[in-house]
Amino acid sequence: MRDAATLGAAIDAGSRRAVARLITWAERNDPRAYQVIGERFARTGSAFVLGVTGPPGSGKSTLTDALITMLRDQGQRVGVIAVDPTSPFSGGAVLGDRVRMNDHAPDPEVFIRSMGTRGHLGGLSRATSAAIRALDLFGCQTIIVETVGVGQSEVDVMRVCDCTLMVTVPGLGDEVQAIKAGVMEVGDVFVVNKADLDGARKAARQLRAMLDLSESEWRPPVELVTAIERDGLDRAWDAIAQHRAFMSESGRLERRRLDRARSELVGLAQRSVVERATRSAAQVALIEELSAQIAARTLDPYRALSQLLPNLFN
Amino acid sequence: MTMSTPIRVLVAKPGLDGHDRGAKVVARALRDAGMEVIYTGLRQTPEQIASAAIQEDVDVIACSILSGAHNTLLPRVHELLAAEGAEDDILFLAGGVIPDEDIPGLKERGVSEVFTPGSSTVDIISYIESHAPRHRDEIAGETTSDTAERSEA
Numbered sequence: 001m002r003d004a005a006t007l008g009a010a011i012d013a014g015s016r017r018a019v020a021r022l023i024t025w026a027e028r029n030d031p032r033a034y035q036v037i038g039e040r041f042a043r044t045g046s047a048f049v050l051g052v053t054g055p056p057g058s059g060k061s062t063l064t065d066a067l068i069t070m071l072r073d074q075g076q077r078v079g080v081i082a083v084d085p086t087s088p089f090s091g092g093a094v095l096g097d098r099v100r101m102n103d104h105a106p107d108p109e110v111f112i113r114s115m116g117t118r119g120h121l122g123g124l125s126r127a128t129s130a131a132i133r134a135l136d137l138f139g140c141q142t143i144i145v146e147t148v149g150v151g152q153s154e155v156d157v158m159r160v161c162d163c164t165l166m167v168t169v170p171g172l173g174d175e176v177q178a179i180k181a182g183v184m185e186v187g188d189v190f191v192v193n194k195a196d197l198d199g200a201r202k203a204a205r206q207l208r209a210m211l212d213l214s215e216s217e218w219r220p221p222v223e224l225v226t227a228i229e230r231d232g233l234d235r236a237w238d239a240i241a242q243h244r245a246f247m248s249e250s251g252r253l254e255r256r257r258l259d260r261a262r263s264e265l266v267g268l269a270q271r272s273v274v275e276r277a278t279r280s281a282a283q284v285a286l287i288e289e290l291s292a293q294i295a296a297r298t299l300d301p302y303r304a305l306s307q308l309l310p311n312l313f314n
Numbered sequence: 315m316t317m318s319t320p321i322r323v324l325v326a327k328p329g330l331d332g333h334d335r336g337a338k339v340v341a342r343a344l345r346d347a348g349m350e351v352i353y354t355g356l357r358q359t360p361e362q363i364a365s366a367a368i369q370e371d372v373d374v375i376a377c378s379i380l381s382g383a384h385n386t387l388l389p390r391v392h393e394l395l396a397a398e399g400a401e402d403d404i405l406f407l408a409g410g411v412i413p414d415e416d417i418p419g420l421k422e423r424g425v426s427e428v429f430t431p432g433s434s435t436v437d438i439i440s441y442i443e444s445h446a447p448r449h450r451d452e453i454a455g456e457t458t459s460d461t462a463e464r465s466e467a
Contacts, residue, residue, distance in 0.1 A: 017398055020371035028319050091320055092345035098366065099355040106361040111369055114352050116320065 004032040008039060011137055016111065019138045023113055026130035037133050047079070047136040050240065051157035053123065053147045053186065054167030059193040060146050061100035063167060063227040068104050070233055071142050077109045079135030079143040083124050086116035093117075097146055111135055122156035123147040126271070129160055129264060155186065159263045162256075163188045163243050165236070166220075168207070170199035187220055189239045195224035195232060218246055276312050283311065320350045321442060321449050323374040326363045327356050328391065331381035336409065336431070340376060343435035349442070360387055364394035367404060373446040376438075379410040384420065392424025405446050409433065 001007050001021050010018030025033035037044070050067075052060050064080060071078045082097035095114035104110040113135075115125040124147055125131075135143050147157050157164050166187030190211070192204045207222045221239040225232035247253045277283060290307060293299035325341045327334055334356055341351045352370050354363065367375050377388060388408055395401045401424065408420065409429040417428045426445065429438055443449065 017368055017371075017400060020369050024371045086320075086350075087345065090346050091318075091348040093320070093350045094341055094345050095350060095352045098352055098370075102354050102358065102362055102366060105354075105365040105369070106359070112366075113369055114350075116350050118320070 004035040007032070008036045011036065011040070011134075014139070016108075016138070019111065019134050020113070022134045022137075023115075023127065023131045026127040026134070027115065027118070027125065029126075033130060037130060037137075040137055041133075044133045044136040047132070047140050048142045048163075048244070049132055049145060049161045050142060051145050051147065051161035051164035052167060053157050053164060054149050054191075054193075055169075056149055058149070058167045058169045059227050060149060060167050061097045063165075063191065063193060063225065064097075064144050064146050065101040065104070066227045066230050066233055067144060067237075068101060068110060069230070070237065072104075072107065072109060076141045077139050078111070079132075079138065079140035080110070080112040080146065081128060081131050081135070081143065082112065082114045082146045083128070083148050084114065084116060085148050086118045088119065091118075111138060111140065117148060123149070124156040124160065128156070132160060158186055159260055162247070162253075163240050165189050165191055165240065167191045167193050168203065169194045170197050170203040185214075188218065188243045189236065190220050190222040191225050191236050192222065193225050193227050195226045196229070200224055217250070218243065273312065277308065286311065320348055321374065321446050322350045322352065322370060322372045323376055323442070324352045324354065324363070324367050324370060324372045325376050325378065326354045326358050326366070327378050328358050328360060328363055328387040329379055329381045329383045330357060331379065332356055333380050334378070336380075337376075337378040340378070340409065340435060340438060343439065344442075347439045347443075349439075360390040360394055363391050364398075367395065368398055368400055372404060373448050374405045374407060374442055376407045376409065379408065379412070382411065384408065384410070384412050385416060388420055388425055389423040396424075403447055405442065407438075407442075409438075 001010060001018060007018050007021060011022060022033055022036055052064055054060055061082065068078050068080065080101065082095065084093055084095045084097060086093040093116035095116060098112055098114050101112055104112065113131060115127065115131065117125050120126045124145070128145065132143055132145065145157065145161055164187055168190065170192060190207055192200050192207070194200070201224070204222045204224055211220050211222070221242065223232055223236045223239055225236050247256065278287065286308065290299065290304040294301050294304055323344055325337050327337055341353050344351050352366065352372065354366050363375065363377070375391070377391065379387065392401060392406060395404060406425050407427050407429065408425050412428050412430060420428060427441060
């Protein structure tokens with residue numbers, strides 16, 4: 001599977017291995033990935049992309065596992081992208097979300113891929129959009145994207161998902177956490193998981209009160225779920241379906257698609273600029289030289305930038 | 315200036331033994347050496363292991379097995395990989411309670427190397443770094459960044 005044409009043909013033939021390799025190429029920023037996806041771009045976009053986010057320990061993976069079962073019972077082909085943090089020191093990662101979902105591994109209608117953030121902030125990997133498209137080309141009707149879950153930095157998930165499920169658990173003081181700006185706006189549907197624990201109903205009530213303060217047209221539902229018992233999933237799924245209906249009826253879906261396209265294009269441009277700034281030996285040497293001057297305070301960073309920029313597009 | 319691509323390793327425990335401390339020690343050591351470790355947990359069937367390895371497009375599978383069922387389970391994993399044409403892409407390693415006399419047989423049936431209890435993680439890491447197929451290709455010069463330069467020109 002060395003070249004784009006062969007891989008593309010294998011993707012069209014439904015090969016799991018080809019889909020996996022396509023995601024690997026995207027993770028490595030290999031242009032062959034973009035060639036394969038680009039040629040098939042018009043065929044992507046029909047999968048429903050559900051984001052699952054929330055703090056560590058909230059049961060995201062268990063909930064995702066339960067959702068996979070539910071969707072399989074509905075006859076759907078399901079894709080899952082599970083993101084875990086990469087260590088900024090070693091560059092390595094333990095990607096452990098799969099542990100909770102691996103009963104589904106041999107099912108040919110389920111495709112689970114674990115990804116490290118590899119230096120990217122925002123809760124996802126840079127290659128997540130491409131991976132979603134690869135799973136879409138594989139024929140997945142629903143794609144679940146499970147994020148790292150560190151709270152306010154989880155803005156990425158909104159940029160790639162049609163609906164974001166914010167999972168919380170009672171007793172983490174999340175009622176207070178939720179007031180922090182940014183967290184509330186991320187969720188389209190809220191789930192209080194481990195609802196068998198004390199304080200679950202109170203947590204749900206407080207969340208609803210907080211959400212009542214919002215001025216947006218969509219009032220996110222708050223559902224009580226016990227993922228490990230498979231309890232409450234149908235209510236959560238109904239809430240997701242309601243959100244989907246709201247988005248398509250009000251024309252917001254088109255607006256969100258446009259926002260996502262714009263956001264992705266600007267993101268790609270940003271990445272491209274950084275790559276160009278650091279690609280050649282001459283560029284790297286210039287950066288070193290300018291950095292030394294800044295550190296010695298013989299040059300300020302702003303003037304240094306104006307010396308760096310003109311070389312970028314030569 | 316960019317981080318080089320991490321080697322991806324599937325750490326799996328096939329069969330019915332419940333002792334995962336060794337597997338977790340290896341997983342952490344590999345992480346600290348800059349690898350991405352997909353840990354699939356206890357009591358995995360060969361079907362679960364092979365499927366996960368393919369979906370995750372791993373460079374290495376490291377099976378930890380202390381139950382004695384290695385002669386059945388490990389070749390079965392290799393068979394499943396071969397059925398999908400993936401056996402040459404993946405370095406297949408085993409660890410745990412595996413008697414010396416079983417090792418040659420396992421090596422004939424797809425296992426590249428066996429690391430018995432007492433093996434140092436340093437040895438495992440350096441074995442992986444020199445034998446993982448795709449990583450080897452990168453070091454040999456067939457890097458994707460070369461392809462990137464060529465295409466953007």
